[in-house]
Amino acid sequence: MNDQVITCPYCGGTVSLDTPVCPDCKQDLSALARLAYGHAVYYNEALALAREEKLDQARDKLLVAIEHRPNFAPAHSLLAKVYARKGNWAEAQARAARVLELSPDDRDAPELAQQIAESASRAREAAARASRARADHLLKIYLRDVARAFGAGVGITALLMLIIRWIGGGRGSQE
């Protein structure tokens, strides 16, 4: 399967992890195999969870897998996708960059990094557009309020002038 071998801690013999029973002393080394494949087990669990759209749980499993084996490129790659799906572009880009470092010969790695970079760029543009639209909306509201305030001011001033004139006219006629 993976051709991984370990040294039997009981007798010193060589044991393939694919069939973790020592051929010499017949000791069951499954627990050691579990430790050796721990990262892969967590990765597979994370992949299953991601396919069920349980992205937070998948992310947690992947972080454990990476803790077990920090240079396990498939886990970084999957985590980049999970972060991308969650819209966490900074983390997604960081993970994609790590995949490029760990697997420079992987043909899918640059494509994933580019996809994420483009998506991040689009997301930034959309955010900027939304921000501009919000600013425009706020400006319109402000101008409308200013115009209203100005109109109200003009009306109040005219009314005051009429009152003053009226009071002034009254005094003139008494004299």
Added chain:
Amino acid sequence: MADQYRFDEPFFPVPQAAVDADPATAMKKLLHHVGKLERSLADERLSALADLGEVLLEVASLTDDITHIIERWGVITNAQQAGMVRSVVALGKKLMEILKYHQVAPINTIGEPLDPETSDAVGTDVQEDVPANTVLREEQIGYTWAYGLLRRAKVIVAGGPDSVAADQTGQD
């Protein structure tokens, strides 16, 4: 977006035994096993020490015998006897080396007050000029080793003035 980031990569191949295994249970079993082994190892060690002590005691007895043989040999009259004595002395030295290697050392008792921790008084002797309970000679050499006392010494001690007087009264 969801279409763009599909989770369509294959599962990583992992042996089923590794998936099913529980390292915590295995560790618990191992700790019990190690504890049991350590206990049995301690027992074995004690037993081995006791056996070694017995063997060294036998060697010490042999050394004593050789010392006695040499002491009692008397005057050497010919070359054949001289050769034999040399061989016996060499054998005694080898045995002493073995004892020394295992840190077996004779207990120094002669001229010292009787030490009840290491020596048994098996007799008294009349000596006027020696304080009572002083060891005069050894009937059996005592030995110590790295783990304490290997064999108690059997000694003759001075009886002191009282015993001299008693001895004289008895003679009268």
